Amino acid sequence: MHTYPPTLEIEPLSEPVDAVVSVPGSKSITNRALVLASLGSRWTPCQLTGVLQSEDTEVMVNCLTKLGFGIAWIGDTALLVGTNNSGRLIPAPSADLYVANSGTTIRFLTGMLAAGQGTYRLSGVPRMHERPIQDLLDALRQLGVNAISEAGNGCPPVRMETTGLRGGIVRIRAGISSQYLSALMMAAPFADSPVHIALDGPVVSEPYIQMTEFMMAEFDYFIDRTAPGIFTIGKSISLRSEYAIEPDASAASYFFAIPAILGGRITVRGMKHTMLQGDVLFVDALARMGCVVTESAEGIAVEGRPLCGIDIDMNAISDTMMTLAAVACFAEGPTTIRNVAHVRHKETDRIAAMATELRKLGATVDEFDDGLTITPEPLQGTMVETYRDHRMAMSLSLIGLRVPGVVVNDPGCVAKTYPGFWEDVEALRK
Numbered sequence: 001m002h003t004y005p006p007t008l009e010i011e012p013l014s015e016p017v018d019a020v021v022s023v024p025g026s027k028s029i030t031n032r033a034l035v036l037a038s039l040g041s042r043w044t045p046c047q048l049t050g051v052l053q054s055e056d057t058e059v060m061v062n063c064l065t066k067l068g069f070g071i072a073w074i075g076d077t078a079l080l081v082g083t084n085n086s087g088r089l090i091p092a093p094s095a096d097l098y099v100a101n102s103g104t105t106i107r108f109l110t111g112m113l114a115a116g117q118g119t120y121r122l123s124g125v126p127r128m129h130e131r132p133i134q135d136l137l138d139a140l141r142q143l144g145v146n147a148i149s150e151a152g153n154g155c156p157p158v159r160m161e162t163t164g165l166r167g168g169i170v171r172i173r174a175g176i177s178s179q180y181l182s183a184l185m186m187a188a189p190f191a192d193s194p195v196h197i198a199l200d201g202p203v204v205s206e207p208y209i210q211m212t213e214f215m216m217a218e219f220d221y222f223i224d225r226t227a228p229g230i231f232t233i234g235k236s237i238s239l240r241s242e243y244a245i246e247p248d249a250s251a252a253s254y255f256f257a258i259p260a261i262l263g264g265r266i267t268v269r270g271m272k273h274t275m276l277q278g279d280v281l282f283v284d285a286l287a288r289m290g291c292v293v294t295e296s297a298e299g300i301a302v303e304g305r306p307l308c309g310i311d312i313d314m315n316a317i318s319d320t321m322m323t324l325a326a327v328a329c330f331a332e333g334p335t336t337i338r339n340v341a342h343v344r345h346k347e348t349d350r351i352a353a354m355a356t357e358l359r360k361l362g363a364t365v366d367e368f369d370d371g372l373t374i375t376p377e378p379l380q381g382t383m384v385e386t387y388r389d390h391r392m393a394m395s396l397s398l399i400g401l402r403v404p405g406v407v408v409n410d411p412g413c414v415a416k417t418y419p420g421f422w423e424d425v426e427a428l429r430k
Contacts, residue, residue, distance in 0.1 A: 044241055
C-alpha cells in the first residue's frame, strides 16, 4: 500500500548513477492478457505471471470480477483467471462498470462485451468522458451491436445492447487510438462467423497493434494479416494455461533517461530489443542524442554522454514522448518531436501540458498541432502540475534530479501505472 504527499520536492542526485534496476510488469500486456484469458476461461483457466499491480490494472480486474469472472491473486505478481462455468461468454447478462480513467480498460471491455449477450454501461472520471471512443462504437455497430455514446458526443459513458457479433466485413478508423482496433481484434474470435477487419485511414501506435496480434496468436486465437491494413480473424478458442508478462518498457524509459540527463549508467533488468512493446525503442532515440546503449543477458543499459538535439517522429512510441521532452532540456540544440497529435486525447492534452510546464521551468517550447520543439535554456526550479497524468509526473520529476527546487504537484497520480515509482527513484541514492 502506497501513500503519497500532496506535493513532492525532487531532491537532485549529487553524482552520476551506476545502478541495475527492475520495473513492474507491462500495463499494456497485463490488460490484454486479462481480456484474452477471461474470454478463454470457458475452456481453461489461465495463470498470468509478472502482472502489474496499479490503478489501471486493478480497474480492469474489478470490472472483470463484476462481470462474473473468477480472478484470484497468487502471491504478489500472479493472477489466476479461473474457469468460467456460467455457460456464457460473459457470465453477467448486465453490468454498470466504472473504469476510472483507464483507456485500455474501457476500450478493451467495450469490444469484449460486444461479443457477449446482454446490456452494459461503462463510465469513468470526467476526463474519461472527454476521451473519444466513437470509432470503436461505429465498428461494433457494423457487426450488429447497439453501442452508443450516452451523451451523443462520441465519448463515454457507453451504453450497449448486444446479442453477439455477427461477423463479416468491418471497417474501423484507428487514427486517434490503436486501442480501438486492438479491442475489436480480441473480441472477433467469438463472432458468429469470421471477421474481416479493414483499416480506414492512418493508424497510430502500430507497435501496439503488433502486440495484440502476437498475443492473440500466443493465446491460440486465429488471426492473419492477409494484406496491409487487412486482418482476418476466425472463430477460435484459447487453451492457454499460463502466460508471462514482460517488464514495462514505458516505465523503463524514465530510468533510461536518468543517465542521459545526469551521466552514469543504468541497466533495466529483463529489457531487450525483441520485446513485444515498441516503447523499448526509446533507447534508440537516446542513442541518436548521443548516449551509449548496450544489451546483455541482464537487460538493456544506457550510459550518458553529451546530448545533441534531434528531430524525431515518435508516433510509434508516443507514451515516451514526454520522457524525451524532459531529456531534450539538457541537449545541445533544439529537439523536435513530431507525429504525436493523438496524445492530446490521453489522460490530458499531453502536448499542451508538456509545453506549459517546460516553459515554467525555463525552456523555450514551440507547440504545433502534432508535436513540439524544445530549445534548451537555463532551467530553474518551480512547482509543476501533473494534470492527474502519471506520465507528466514521472517525466517532469526527471528534471528535478538535476535542477534544484522542482516540486511535483499531486505525485500520487503515478499510482495509475507505477505505484512504487518514487521509492524506486529514491533507491538510486543508496
